[in-house]
Amino acid sequence: MGDGLRIELARVYGFCPGVRRAVQMVEDHLAREGPLATLGAIVHNAHVVEALQEKGARVAGGVCEVGEPTVAITAHGAGQEIYREIQERGLKLVDTTCPIVKRAQEAARALAQGGYTVLIYGEESHPEVRGILSWTEGKGHATMSPDDLPELATKKLAIVSQTTKDQKAFWGFVREVIARVHPALKDLRVVDTTCPETGRRYQAAVELAREVEAIFVVGSRNSANTRKLAETCRGTGVRTYFIESAEEIEPGWLSGLSRVGVTAGASTPDEVIDQVLRRLSQLGGEAA
Ligand code: SF4
The missing domain is CATH 3.40.50.11270 (Rossmann fold)
Incomplete structure (x- = not known):
């Protein structure tokens, strides 16, 4: 260290x-x-x-x-x-x-009541998507790929998103859908129900990963969102440690380093992050 x-x-x-x-x-x-x-x-x-x-x-x-x-x-x-x-x-x-999920549910419900077939860009097995689907009263379909679009015998189509999906990917999906179901389509409504919070964490993690020699991503291994955060950091080429708790940090990891970063997934509580920061300080680190 x-x-x-x-x-x-x-x-x-x-x-x-x-x-x-x-x-x-x-x-x-x-x-x-x-x-x-x-x-x-x-x-x-x-x-x-x-x-x-x-x-x-x-x-x-x-x-x-x-x-x-x-x-x-x-x-x-x-x-x-x-x-x-x-x-x-x-x-x-x-x-x-x-409230952001509520907004997606309400949009899906209003669109279905307005006679639209509602496509939800998201994973059908995810609890949030199952919830949104239920509010469409049988007029909704969830899919992640324009390759598995259901038979859309509809002139009125609406598209919403699972809130945690990437906004750019959502709009890419919308473009693909339009290209495939056009020209039968007469009326298309798109409600961007993506939540900016997840994207903001990825973006901030990438910015930090580019500045430091190693980065600690703190969170549960069963959190898909934290796993993706760690993969995003790794993708920048920085040495990435995905840890659940402060005790996992080995002093040798800090050897020869002068700048390390810390980030955490959207489900990681403050106490766990504080414990990681304390452990890093005990091992010779100083908060910037
Ligand atoms: S990521 Fe958080 S703020 Fe965004 S929709 Fe989910 S629970 Fe709400």
């Missing part, structure tokens, strides 16, 4: 506003009213899920598994049948659906 090792943080990193808000809403409920069940993990991060579990937030696989008086929908949102089930069972709801 060299003298004067500088530690630099990415311009944007860690929790996005939607996840921060969801965790806060669950914590507020736990403090005020006690235990609740969350429909899936509130964040794709084991540290946060365990900490919330200790305070009384149990992860349930579906509404039928909820024994608590209150249930929380995650920031990914949910389909309308879930809302119905919650109501039928008389459960209290803490709805942490991110």
